[in-house]
Amino acid sequence: MQKKIIYLKDTDSTQQDRVNDFYTLFSNELRDTNLIEQASVVRIADMGLYEKGVAVKILPENIVYTGLKNTDVKKIIEETIKGNKVIKESLYEKKSKQMRAVLKNCGYIDPESLEDYLAAGGYKALAKVLLEMKPEQVVEELKKSGLRGRGGAGYPTWMKWNFARGMNSPEKYVICNGDEGDPGAYMDRSVLEGDPHSVLEGMIIAGYTIGSSKGYFYIRAEYPLAVERVQKAIDQAVEAGLLGNNILGSNYSFELEIRLGAGAFVCGEETALIASIEGKRGTPHPRPPYPSVKGLWEKPTIINNVETLANIPQLIFGGGAKFASIGTEKSKGTKVFALTGKVKNSGLVEVPMGITIREIIFDIGGGILNNRSIKAVQTGGPSGGVIPQEFLDTPVDYENLGKLGSIMGSGGMIAIDETDCLVDLAKFYLKFCVDESCGKCAPCRLGGYQLLHLLEKISEGKGEMEDLDKLKKISYAMQKASLCGLGQSASNPVFSTIRYFEEEYKKHIIEKKCPAGKCKALIYFKILPPKCKKCGLCFKNCPSAAILGSREAGYVIDPIKCVKCGLCFDVCKFKAVTKE
Amino acid sequence: MKKITKEDIEKIDPLKKDLGKSWIKVGMSTCGVAAGADEVYATLIEEAKKRNIEIDIRKCGCQGACSVEPLVEVNVEGLPKVLYGRVNKDVAITILERHVRNKKLLHDYIFEIN
Amino acid sequence: MKKDRLQADLEGLVKKWKSKKGNLIMILHSIENIYGYVPRDTSLKLSRLLDVPLARIYEVITFYNYFKLEPPGKHNVSVCMGTACYLRDASSLIEEVEKILHIKEGQTTKDSMFHFDVVRCLGCCGLAPVMMIDEKVYGKVKKNEVADILSKYVKEEE
């Protein structure tokens, strides 16, 4: 019989010594029961499980027990190691909340190998479309699937395609929008880098459906690896006859080229992206006319986000109905989120629509770092909003997030804990929008700038109550009067933080305090005389000579000289320096 | 490469590439590369050759666990499939020696095991 | 020397791209890759060769962050201020770099050794906070490590 191995891990990071205790317990028990030949125990770095207490995984059977108590050790050795039986009460039912569809190949196949992609079932959907389906049938499948654009707004993909398909024009274009600009979202980059052929396949299918023979990949120049891999994929596809004339022996011909972005967030907006490809400033144009009517070089054009296109092959292959079986009533399929912020396990996750935010943060993300408590979750990036912790059980879909004042966006999800200041967060996003505003339309250009100024004023402790009204007034005007989606949503971070955390704003304004201790101007460091041992370490470390006193007399902080660097707070061994 | 036909696409056995073989995959997306995956990949190739260890070493995309990059997944016959995290050059060599050659796991770097 | 090379490169570039639609930004990328910025006489030449008004070229160069009109520093220091890095206190890294190099974001040191930028998401959120010098990414950087990292590049020169 193969030797069993017990992998041991304490999934609760606050417990430092417990895993060693268990290690000793298991080792002793194995030795006492003379099972050393049959099994061994090892401690490992991670198991991909979180907040499940002490956990063991027993191979080769792949049995996982979680939440173990000391008394369980004996039982496991007795029943599982010796008796080959599973202990039902402790068994961890592996029910992964993740569902990898778009990411199914990412991390599993070699993105630079067409063969790998083919072996993973690649281009079967294309073959089916080109050789067995009419364009209208593809649209029909899309309609059945309920797929909505993954770039932000969630516009039904079939409608976009169908519009363009119906346009009578000899020239039409397909554009893949790979100008992922949300700070903190990088799923598109991952897909382009990890599985470029799936996006290619999606684009060719899109081209066939709308009757286009030319497509462009618009990729951020900041993603050189993605550009390199996509270019390789295009070259491979050309060589294999998957691009070019008479693809797979059909009558359909299609070619693809890459165009680079050049560092402008607004180019994620469709009309700005088109202007950018045309070699102009990436400023948005009024819609209508919509790109599907008058797009690139005034020709009908569809623009789909990377993730949307990566969904196409599996959707076609499995059929629209199958795709629609996942998700909620109005939001179908899976969504990739870039989970970051104060979450333990940051990274990309793909989940079925309808999963709750709590499940994403805690079951997949492993909860909040340093076991702090969660304050809110920010979704949708600079155009999105915050969702306070009381709504964490909301199922994720386009409508629900919208109701809460946020958006799905491209899928950034950021966990915010009690040490994060919402005024500061709003300021961060506003700064982004101000930097990225194209400057064309007054409400966005000037409104954003004024909002940022007001937020800075508040976080510096100079805020007045009427500033809160001004924030609301400008936010509303920006929403209504800005030309494009960027401007219309740029005030969302302000809107939503005021909506849920107005008290925190008021604390900044009235009490001149930042509850999270983030806004520097509102933090005050103080030395508590009873705790101070007069060691002088703070005195020595202070970069601005703000600490006065001597080893005899003790020390005080001069609030005027203090630059609030926090060094005294960090170096004090006796916790005699306080921050408030 | 010759032009692919529909038959080619359908003929390819989806499983044939992975079955029964020993392999190492290195996550080589931007996050991985930023964390040093390219060095790990190069080390693995170079050292495997130097040490006459025959194993298929490949690149792959991002698995999503960005906080523990670089990630190296190792599948050796007879051993569980292991995902190692925070791999550096030295760990890469140890993986070759210990895991691949001597069929022992590097417990301190296991992030997922199946 | 450099000038000659550009002359040849520029003509080659225009030849390669002229017949393709949507070429301006792609050509500017190539020029930027050669020089690290887009010199004025290059823009003037490009304007003639492509038959695109110089004003359009400048409109584009100054609109997009990626293109620069001034020669860059020898080493490009970027601190990422994507959301993940922001939440993990990248702003303290920015302060630190500014303090050490005595320049603000977007500026170049007097000796042209370092140019400093604050950038949006380098795509390594898992490693936040991140700073990048030239092509090399430094992840999980602590404030007190900044000086060490920068000093490596100064030493290299000596």
Add this chain to the structure above:
Amino acid sequence: MYKMIEAKINGITVEVKEGTTVMEAAKKVQIKIPTLCKHPDLPPSAACGLCIVKVKGSNKMFRACCTPIEDKMEITTNDPDIVEVRKTVLELILSNHPNDCLKCGRNSNCELQSMASDFGIREDVFKKFLRDIPQDSTTGTIVLDPTKCILCGRCIEVCQKGQDVWALSFLQRGMDTRISPAGDIKLSESPCVKCGQCSAHCPTGAIFEKDDTRLVWEALKNADKYCVIQIAPAVRVAIGEAFGVVGKNLTKKLYALFRRMGFKAVFDTNFGADVTIMEEAGEFVERLLHNKGELPLITSCCPAWVDFMEKFHSDMINHFSTCKSPHEIVGTLSKTYYAEKNGIDPAKIYMVSIMPCTAKKYEITRSGEMFASGFQDIDVTITTRELSRMIKQAGIDFLNLPDEEADGLLGEYSGAGVIFGATGGVMEAALRTAYNIVTGKELEDVNFIKTRGLESIKEAEIDIKGTKIRIAVAHGLSHVEEVLNRVRQAKKEGKELPYHFIEVMACPGGCVGGGGQPYNVTDALRLKRSSAIYQDDKDKELRCSHKNPYVKKLYKDFLGKPLGEKSHKLCHTEYKARPIYIR
């Protein structure tokens, strides 16, 4: 065939053609929607965000300037909510605009100022953030003041699309966005041809004609100066707009005005136009019949066009008429012919010209030939807009002045002279005289209807004694290239030339639409101004330049014959290729 659609705006039913914007449709039913960026003359830029309206069934607001109205749409253009948003947007725009209205050249006719007045703005709600960029007055014609710019984009539209000059561009983005020549160089180092269309379309004081009125007042005050004045044809039909009179020819009131202001003699540029025709028509006939010079001949009265040609089309220099513009001819003659006839020291003569044009300020020092009299032929040029301010400063009840006449020697003009003010006019005037030179006969019908009107390129064929003369008239610099390319193509292929004679005016509509003319020009207004001009022509007994008795006298007493030695020295000029960018 257009599809007609029916919609409701504020409950009022409106029927319009498909594709009509909400703003245009609203106008049809007497609803005004505020805007700062949409100029009736230009396509919408959608920049200001003031024209937002609500559409039933959507919780968004839409920009009326660029939203096509759809069938059955129900639109609300005005409710407290909309007004509040508009007011906030306006307050935001004002937060980026200095409060120096009192010192601004646009005071009392600024679009932003009147909008602020309409909305009852009484305080600075938001903190002021102003651009700190110095004024650029290097061209000596227009002044760029980026601090006052609201980034409406009109100047960029006219400079890039309308005029194809591309001197102005948007640089940077976001709050740093500004209008500037490529690379923050000075306007004088840019391709700017000084046409001033940007200044005529600017809603605020961000682009403004260089104000030279002070020079005029000072000269008038100076007892040593003998101040004389001339007015261009297009001024007389537009100046009334500043006093609420549209499309009326006020020539005789202007003559009276100038005398009251203190000018010693009042001349008319139209007289110079008649002289120009004598020279230019002669030149045309020389080239046509005697192979002396290249065909087609291209007119050169428009200084912005001359500058444009020297920068962008210098291969056409040989086609250019070397004849000076009418304005310069009157200038030269005032300090030679007039001075001689009246025994006045030409050094004392101070020549002021009133032009519809900003580029004329450039023309007066353009080249050495502009000093043919031995002095600077024109001392100062002011635009129609500057003149209207001077009239107000002078406290003269302009509209009620009695009619007066000009000083005949350089003031009497024919109908051919006045039509220089409208596109096609130079061509028409030249043909009237060319016909006479070639045939020795007078035309029965002097009206060349085909050269009139606002079509961007007008072509016609005229029979002069069996020779078919093909002509083209272009106005608005963006239409020039097409015409010139046809000529280049024919020359290259050795084919028959497409034209014999080409007229170009830089500004749309010709001088009536000049960059120095009163604000808010539209095609409708251009037509009103030019019809007043054609009316003047029609009312004249003399319709042809060669029949102007004072012109005949000029040649007899002073110049000799057209294209003669003396006229060549005084009335002709040269051209040279100029770099598009100096830096």
